Amino acid sequence: MPDASVGAIAFVTLLTIMVGARGIRVARTPDDFLVAARQVPPALNAAAISGEYLSAASFLGIAGLVVAQGLGALWYSVGYTAGYLVLLLLVAAPLRRFGAYTIPDFAAGRLRSPRLGRTATVLVLVIGLFYLLPQMKGAGITLQWVLGTPYWVGVATLGVVVSCNIAMGGMKGITFVQCFQYWLKLCAIGIPALVLLFAAGHDPWRNLAPDQAPVFTSATTVSLPQATDFTLTRPAQVTVTGLLGQRQYRDLRVRLCACRYQAGPGTTIGFGKGAPVPVSLAMAPASTQPWDSPFLTAGTNGSHPVAATYGVIIATFFGAIGLPHILVRFYTNPDGEAARRTTLIVVALLSTFYLFPAVLAVLARLHAPQLYLSSDSDDIVLALPSVLLPGLPGELLAALVAAGAFAAFLSTSSGLLVSVAGALSHDFMNGGVTSFRWCAIAAGVVATTAALVIERFSLALLVGWAFAIAASSFCPLMVLGIWWHRLTKVGAAAGIVVGGGSCLAAIVSTMLGAASTGWGAVLLGQPALWTVPLAFTVMIVISLLTQRTLPGNVGRVMLRMHLPEALSRQAYRTPLGLK
């Protein structure tokens, strides 16, 4: 059965390597490697940015989370798109005009402090690593789903492919790869969504009705490949074969009560039409909020839903500005105006893509309620096609989805590795092509190793955390650095250390299980709620206290970030930034 999927994944991977390898012949200087020689037209660049941005979380995570936790999880897709609008409004053109390559370069150049640049580099590594982990997890579970290989095989495969590809090609190759991968991802989620939408046929939106747990809309036999714990909300008559609640059945009609059951591996349970849908441990909603409520409580165990939702909104709206692998792409625009056009196209491309996870999630809820017995919410998108469309068409769609998912992991982790390796080699080594290559391989090894321990966290949650760290460190740095001439290097350093540090501490303590209920769970599980305002406040207050360290020519540096290029060229002879 998995032949088509295996073929599709292998095809995507090979194609990525080949398109990337073409770049080797073009890439000659460190400039080429890092920012593709700055000559990428807006439409191509926008597709590349979107290709890089749409990660495992967007492809698998959001739809799975919506099915398990409810429609509130769609705030992730809204937030990931709105993040680009905020980026357009606040930083796109000025940042391009400043003309540095990376966030650390920007920090060092704008505030004339190489030490600040190195502080920023450390944070680039932290955010990059946090964002790489979910991509690796995605690869692990996808290969697990398709081939039945252990989790680590997928993780290691992705690590090897991406590190080697980047070490060989750099970013010139990556621009084409990323662009191609946006369209691949759009097709891989859009075509299955539309086909399944028509194949599923019209059904009164029964399982979407508020105040109702999902029910089976037709008689369904569910077979559980592995041991599963599940809960029933109402009693139900079922037919069981296999091990259920410590008893062996053989095609027997049983009445199950509204309580928790343990099913052994290989057990099949037949449900009648209208029977309540059992929910596995992994798919159990975090709160008692109805499925259609607009609140997002995953990761905070259902406490204070409104506050938790705003935590996600703040993190995603303001996190995109601070993502290291995304900003590096802005320097590939020829000028500030092109940067703005590119960003608007990105918002359009992302909006298009994010229509489909919602469609898939609703289809799963409506027509494939047996997916509530999945062992991981991130599997839903992979499993859906073969459930809704048995036979060859379903298999082909599943192959397309698997290929798209793999494209998502490949492109996002490539972009991340480029920026992580670039930051490492530029700021801590000699910055040459050779050191860039070694840094790419080293970073790949570290991320692969770390990914082996985070299997139990949802993809959307992990990516949301990376956004939270970016929003509470680099976002204030970029926004204040671009718009506020009184920002000092001491203030900037204090802000990113306090904001980023406290956010990281909160996330790590959540991962270790520090607080699971009440305000503790919300403030630690969605730290952006307080770390983003904290970072802004610290940066502003400390800057105001250290005004004496402000260099004299700040006004001119600031103005030149905002002047159109033609004007800037006529008014000033020297180029801006470090270059």
Add this chain to the structure above:
Amino acid sequence: MTQARPTRQRVVWRHDQVLVQPDVPGLGDLRDDTKHGRLLGRSFLRAQLGLSLMCLTLALVVTASFPVIAALAPAVARATVAGLPLTLIVLGFAFYPVLLGIGWFYNRQARQLEARFTELVDPPAAKGQPPDA
């Protein structure tokens, strides 16, 4: 030849009306960082920031107000449109055109702002061609 003779015009000299044309603040002031240059630059920056903040506020008011509304008026969150939950329509589809529209509006305004500023500090006349040549 009955052409009317031009009437006599009275000219009053007032020294605050004198225009010293070549000294319009412009590129030179930006380059030399004069008082005028700084003032010009700062007002341009402020206009840009105002535009960005206005669009940002608009985007935040439209999108981020939804959870508050849903918390204050649960009936809104539970409403259905043609059988589909309102939450799905709003979060799944409706926000995207709004975000795009704000972005498009911002790009247009920002471009115009830059064009106007360019014309102000670097008018075509200053480049050696008379305006109506």
